[in-house]
Amino acid sequence: MDPRYEERGIRVKSICMTYNKTTSSKTALTESGVDLHLELKGSGLRVGLTEALREAVRSGRLTPGTRLPSSRTLAQDLGVARSTVTECYSTLVEEGWLTARHGSGTQVAERAQPLRKPAPAPQPRQSKPTHGLGPGAADYADFPRTAWLGAARRAFAAAPHSAFGYGDALGRMELREALSNYLSRVRGVYADPGRIVICSGYHHGLGVMARALKEQGTNTVAVEAYGLSIYRDLLSDAGMRTPPIEVDEGGALTIELDTLPPAAALSLTPAHQFPSGYALSTERRSTVIDWARRTGGILLEDDYDGEFRYDRKPVGALQGLDPDHVVYFGTASKSIAPALRLSWMVVPERLMPAVTRAKGRVDTVSVLDQLIFTEFLTSGAFDRHVRSRRHSYRQRREDLLHAISMQTEDVKLIGMAAGLQAVLTLPTGTESWMLQAAARQGLTVSGLSEFRHPQADGPGLWSDGLVVNFSAVSDSAWSSALQSLMRVLP
Template identity: 55%
Template sequence: MSEFCAASGIAPDLIRAGRGVRRALTEALREAVRTGHLAPGTRLPSSRQLATDLGLARNTVADAYADLVAEGWLTARRGSGTLVADRMITRPILARSAPDPSGDPRHDLTPGSPNLATFPRAAWLKATRRVLAAAPDDVLGYGDPRGRPELRAALADHLARARGVYVSPAHILICAGVSHGLQILSGGLAERGARNIAVESYGLDRYWALLAAAGLKTRPLTLDTHETDPVPPVGTDAVLLTPAHQFPAGTALQRDRRTAVVDWARRTGGLVLEDDYDGEFRFDRQSVGALQGLDPDCVVYMGTASMTLAPGLRLAWMAVPPMLAEEAVAAKGQINSCEVFSQLTMAEFITSGAYSRHVRAARRRYRDRRDALVTALAQHAPKVRVIGTAVGLHTVLGLPPGTEQRVLQSAARQGLKVVGLSRYRHERSLSPMADGLVVGYGVPSDAAWPQALSALVRVLS
């Protein structure tokens, strides 16, 4: 690494990791000036020299310099080269190792959200205009508690093709999120006399709280290595799983265990609740089909647009076994329904092919980010293990024993928001996992991602 790169905190491999190389270099140089690593009056290397140091095209560096000159961060004078502008530094150099005075992190790597800046606004707007122009007046009434028939029909076709889900549109319920779906299901289970529901040893406590609010006791399943044994103990009425991409451990349920839990449900009359929150984002191979396809009569499939599009849409869906359909519809009608034009727009988005195109583009983007993360860690923090399957919007990084809290504190000093693996452990779990970080790479914008990755690498190396 050149002296300039070392002094400015620019990591060449991180600049080259993504597709937006010019934007990444511009952001890295801007951050170096803003934090004081490049002081006012500092002469930058020539575009030819920096291009050689970074392994980039000279035009890429020249364009980045020109962008920053236009923004006022740099000055360019004939015969003097390119200099850092004489301007106030907005954050002192110690800010890289001190908390942000406002308490807000500069980089958010928490799991559970996509890159909201890539929401397909133009395509969504076109779909909305089409449905507004064509929708009859009666769509503005209360309607069917199951949701708009247009969306249920579109989802039945899409889920069969993309996730191997077999369901009639009549047995699909549109809801406002997986939490809403669990609220509907848990009330129905409790009314049927269910008392115990098995959950994964690591997961979302807000889901466990919803089940508890309905009077259901959650029992954590056994965890061996990093995979859940999904067959629950005697006396369990239902089991809640994330089989395509366990949250947060990141593993996919193996074939023999998939069949074992379905066999358990058939044998005992139990119910499997399948949360397929990001199953369409498999990177290393074709996505594994949903568990529901093995037996639609004993598996409730839950999917959501929160990861593929945006959580703010409040759109999710359940494929409900016929035996539960009537009471689930009744329960949903008592809780609330979902806004009609978003449902119609989503139906148009799916049937026009825009949804599939968006998912394919998002899959490539998140795959590139995960690849960049794996590559950077291999080069700069080889002792950190990447755990889990190449799928979804997050991964788990295994840490040396006893270091999780120290790493979290270091991350906070770098202005980095991450979550420790222990945060997701069920209080009654008897099979704790080793220390780790749950890193979500979906949230940062394309411009902010290289800096977020660089901050994470600094913490871990």
């Protein structure tokens, strides 16, 4: 090894060189360039540096057009003679790896393309659906960009310096206080700020609650016989049994609660059952509360779209009847956008210690987004946005209902006037080929059977159906999507 390596302690044969990629205006190298790791190879500094730069170009880490430091600057950075760098540059220019022009410095040659892996064999192109009417999506073109940016400017201007550090694991207190007022006013939820926990989406919150319940000795979380499999799988992964509770026009069939073990939990969507669209009846609301009090059970209330009721004012949340036995879940995913990853839980006081431990010691939700949403909520922008969407979605549901009535008597839209999707019941045995016909029309819709619990007995009250998300396309595309859907129906 060259003794100069020993003097500089370069036993790992690696150095870092500072460089700056050129821009369209070919700006000069600045002191604040980015770092590039080079591994020196060979028996001397010149040979090692030459091979390291050659490999950096060959591998693509130095891209064509990148401007290198001057020979004087690089020599000073490496602590070597300038002639060593000059000879290295000259060699690479002669080989075609670099170019050198007076006044332009030394750059990676445009023709020096990095080695690339062989391109994969072309795959048959899949036709992209024209209209996506599957559940879970919304009209993202309707995101309130201007109002959100305004809230961001105001929130950042008012934020204390401490807000830019690590946040409270349970969420910013400003947001928890704002949600306390909002949920009490709009959903009838008893929500002390100290019992509100901010989460990164409903999936995250449900996972936290599952771990907390497991710690308390709960091994069973009953679920509605129709619902999203991703949440059943999450509970199963947490070690929970998930027996199904049947669903009909009155919501979850509460008579089946007597089959559950003591201290079990029940997950349900009482304001608007997903995906059937029915609300839990008044009698059954009382029944599930009585069951929880009698057995010590916990009710997990998923209020995923409680803001969107079209025929009258929404029924208040179940949590308001008994805050000590109901965990209330809310989310911004349906009302604003899932990309925010903002949701909240209102937790019974007796579960707060276990939930706090399950949540962890560091906040998992962007503090900055929490501050923005707080401002968006308290300024009234959220209420205005929800009212605007409510008007749009009400009209779309009416369009869908009218189109079906004009098209066929064999298909019925079930459920109440609420939410972002609707179930269209079909003649028995037709769901599969209806889905195929929809695909041929460029439509993405889901079959009702997709949401049926695999352990549920029989096909359920509704054997065949389509779940149509009328909120998933833009206003300009809705008419075309509706026409395509009508061509599918019998």
